[in-house]
Amino acid sequence: MILSISEFMERLFTGKNPTASSAQVKQRLKFIIAHDRAALTPQQFADMRQEIMAVVSKYVEIDQDSLEIRLESDNRFTALVANLPIKAVRTEEPMLTVPPAESLPELHCEETTPASESPTPLPPEN
Amino acid sequence: MSRSIVITSGKGGVGKTTTSANLGMALAKLNRKVVLVDADFGLRNLDLLLGLENRVVYTALEVIARECKLDQALVKDKRQPNLSLLAAPQTRNKTAITGAHMKALVEVLSRYFDYVLVDCPAGIETGFQNAIAGAKEAIIVTTPEISAVRDADRVIGLLEANRIKDIQLIINRLRPAMVKNNDMMSVEDILEILSVKLLAVIPEDEQVIVSTNKGEPLVLAEKPPLAGIAYENAAKRLEGESVPFLDLDASGGSLFARLQRWLSGKKA
Numbered sequence: 209m210i211l212s213i214s215e216f217m218e219r220l221f222t223g224k225n226p227t228a229s230s231a232q233v234k235q236r237l238k239f240i241i242a243h244d245r246a247a248l249t250p251q252q253f254a255d256m257r258q259e260i261m262a263v264v265s266k267y268v269e270i271d272q273d274s275l276e277i278r279l280e281s282d283n284r285f286t287a288l289v290a291n292l293p294i295k296a297v298r299t300e301e302p303m304l305t306v307p308p309a310e311s312l313p314e315l316h317c318e319e320t321t322p323a324s325e326s327p328t329p330l331p332p333e334n
Numbered sequence: 335m336s337r338s339i340v341i342t343s344g345k346g347g348v349g350k351t352t353t354s355a356n357l358g359m360a361l362a363k364l365n366r367k368v369v370l371v372d373a374d375f376g377l378r379n380l381d382l383l384l385g386l387e388n389r390v391v392y393t394a395l396e397v398i399a400r401e402c403k404l405d406q407a408l409v410k411d412k413r414q415p416n417l418s419l420l421a422a423p424q425t426r427n428k429t430a431i432t433g434a435h436m437k438a439l440v441e442v443l444s445r446y447f448d449y450v451l452v453d454c455p456a457g458i459e460t461g462f463q464n465a466i467a468g469a470k471e472a473i474i475v476t477t478p479e480i481s482a483v484r485d486a487d488r489v490i491g492l493l494e495a496n497r498i499k500d501i502q503l504i505i506n507r508l509r510p511a512m513v514k515n516n517d518m519m520s521v522e523d524i525l526e527i528l529s530v531k532l533l534a535v536i537p538e539d540e541q542v543i544v545s546t547n548k549g550e551p552l553v554l555a556e557k558p559p560l561a562g563i564a565y566e567n568a569a570k571r572l573e574g575e576s577v578p579f580l581d582l583d584a585s586g587g588s589l590f591a592r593l594q595r596w597l598s599g600k601k602a
Binding site: 228229230231233234236237238240241244245281282284 | 480483484487488490491513515516517518519520523526527528529
């Protein structure tokens with residue numbers, strides 16, 4: 209088996225194989241416990257996800273294929289973590305008060321690079 | 335000052351009753367007056383693990399129903415007179431036992447004993463709610479398995495909701511060789527997920543079955559096996575002594591040791 213560099217480094221420095229069953233069970237437990245603690249049914253979670261997306265979509269266009277909303281648990285603390293890549297900013301935005309156009313420098317809103325947005329602080333990826 | 339501690343787990347079969355018997359006996363050996371209360375009404379087992387089944391006449395049910403006096407129902411262990419047992423009824427009587435009953439029972443026992451240890455039934459239903467009603471502290475027993483840890487987390491949440499904040503963890507049936515092979519969660523993995531204070535790590539030990547066959551808790555032996563020593567250490571920690579954890583686990587260590595292990599270990 210050929211190890212990738214990152215796998216090699218992970219084994220070297222943590223002494224752990226990320227594909228070992230102990231790593232898998234830990235990942236699965238973190239996921240299931242986060243959902244247990246939040247006490248949300250799968251239906252409620254799906255509804256919440258829909259509503260969050262509806263709100264965000266009012267302002268920006270989200271990349272539907274690569275968005276991610278999940279619960280994470282650490283140290284008896286549960287967080288809702290959302291990663292919503294933005295495809296484009298909505299050009300017609302009546303909700304926002306913007307300064308008169310002439311005071312702005314040339315603005316081009318057609319294409320923006322996809323950016324991440326997280327409503328809750330993102331814990332460090334592990 | 336008396337302490338009332340419920341021993342609970344959520345999941346069944348992880349070693350609550352074994353833990354109750356050994357911890358109770360170990361505390362009694364440290365010269366503490368201990369009463370073990372079997373709260374697993376209808377499925378009592380603690381008397382068997384202690385080898386006291388033939389001496390049970392009255393149970394907690396008769397005490398609650400005022401059909402006998404409290405001291406008539408307490409079975410004193412002849413091998414270790416500091417230890418007493420209040421057995422659970424084996425037949426489910428129509429008398430409904432409530433949390434208030436259990437609370438009153440534990441309060442009365444607290445006047446006479448240094449430790450009131452309540453062996454909780456599995457599950458999180460009425461039996462569990464009754465068992466935790468009188469307790470001020472809790473010991474969670476879990477094993478390094480996905481379902482046991484999940485249930486432990488659930489129970490910790492329920493205990494906190496019931497204002498039991500002093501919660502300690504016993505990780506039972508750890509298999510160091512599997513942990514070393516990354517095929518079992520380590521103590522650190524479990525602590526990271528559950529975030530509670532660690533009281534003891536008990537290695538998997540065949541002697542546990544031998545001791546239950548005989549009705550003699552491990553810690554009664556003159557030279558207890560490793561699991562028995564781990565329970566003795568747990569009792570000392572409950573007493574406030576700082577005892578280092580047994581070195582069961584060969585993993586971890588310096589970068590060099592890990593590098594060595596990695597190089598000699600499986601590459602596939």
